[in-house]
Amino acid sequence: MGTTGAPQVEEAVASCLALLGTATDRDWDGVRADRLEWSCRRTAEHIAGDLITYAGQLAGRAQHSYLPFELALDEGTDNSGVLEVIGATGALLAAAVRTTAREVRAFHPYPFRSANREGFAAMGIAEVLLHTQDIARALGLDHQPARGLAEFVLTRIFPHVRPGADPWRTLLWATGRGELPGRATVTEWRWHNNLVLPTERLTLEGVHPAAAADLAAGGDGGFEWIPGGPFQGTREAATFMTKAYQAGLHRPEFGVFALVRREDGRAVGGMGFHSTPDAAGRTEVGYDLVEGARGQGYATEALRALTGWALARDDVRTVLATVERDNHASRAVVSRVGFKQVGEDLDELSYELGG
Structure with missing residues (x-):
C-alpha cells in the first residue's frame, strides 16, 4: 500500500x-x-x-x-x-x-x-x-x-x-456542507480515527477501508508482515469489510483488526467481527495467524482482549465463534478464552462467550 x-x-x-x-x-x-x-x-x-x-x-x-x-x-x-x-x-x-x-x-x-x-x-x-x-x-x-x-x-x-x-x-x-440525493442532511458530525487495543505483546489495530481494499486485492494493507502473511482468512475478512463499507453497513469498531507485534511492529495475523451486533446483542468473531506466529499464544491473547472489549459494551451480550471440527489449535484457543461449545454439525463446532 x-x-x-x-x-x-x-x-x-x-x-x-x-x-x-x-x-x-x-x-x-x-x-x-x-x-x-x-x-x-x-x-x-x-x-x-x-x-x-x-x-x-x-x-x-x-x-x-x-x-x-x-x-x-x-x-x-x-x-x-x-x-x-x-x-x-x-x-x-x-x-x-x-x-x-x-x-x-x-x-x-x-x-x-x-x-x-x-x-x-x-x-x-x-x-x-x-x-x-x-x-x-x-x-x-x-x-x-x-x-x-x-x-x-x-x-x-x-x-x-x-x-x-x-x-x-x-x-x-x-460535514454538513452540501446535499446528496437520497441522504438526509447532516447537522452534526465528527470524524472517526481507528480503534487500537493493546495487549501485553500485541496491538490490535483497526483496519480502515483503504487498507481493507488493499488487503482484499492482494496487498499488505500498509502493514509489515512476517514471512507468509497476511494469511488467506485475513484477506477474506478484508473483502467482506470492503463490501460492507461500499454498502454503508460498516461500523469501524466491528471491522477487521491487524495483530501487530509490539516488539518489532510486524503483523502476525488478523482478527475481527463478521458483522455488527444483532438485535439480541450477538456478534461473531473470526481470526487467523500467519503460520510462523502460531503456537505462541498470540491468538489467545488477542481474542481475550477483543472479546473483553466487545462484552464491556452495552450493545454486545454474546460473542459467537465457529471452528472447524479438525482445527484443534483453534478449539483450544476459544476454550482458553472461556467460550463454551453450544452446537455442532459434521464439519464445525459452535461456541459462545457471554458477558
Missing part, C-alpha cells in the same frame, strides 16, 4: 495556496466564511493553527492531551503572509507524518483518544480542504480539489460514511 499521507498533505496545501493566492488582495477580515461564524481571515489562520497542532501532537508523541501551545501571527501580517504560514505549517505536518513510524500513535480526542500518522494526515487534509471551501464560497472562488484527496480523508477518518460516486461531494455532505 505504501502511503504515509505526507504527499497528500502537501498536495492539499499546495491546492489551497494556489486557489486562495488568487484573492489575497480581497478583504478577508470583513467577509464571513461560508457556514461559519469566523471571517475568511480567521478561518485561514485556523487552517494554519490546526496543521501545526497536528504536527506537534505527532512529532511530540503527545499521549494524554493537546500540547500546551498555539499559533499566533505577528501583528500586521497580510493575507499573503497567512498563506505563507499555511505553507510552512503544512510542510511541518508532512514532515512529521513522513518521519513517524506506522505504529506510533498520539493523542486526539475523537473517538478513541489517539490517531496514527495516517489519521493525523487525514485530519490535516480535511481541515485544509473543508476550510478552503468555506473561504472559497464566501469569496466566490471555484474550489475543486483532487478526487484522491477526498477519498483519502473518507477512507481514513470517515469509515462510517457510505462512499458515493463523487468523493468530494460525499465529504462535503458528511
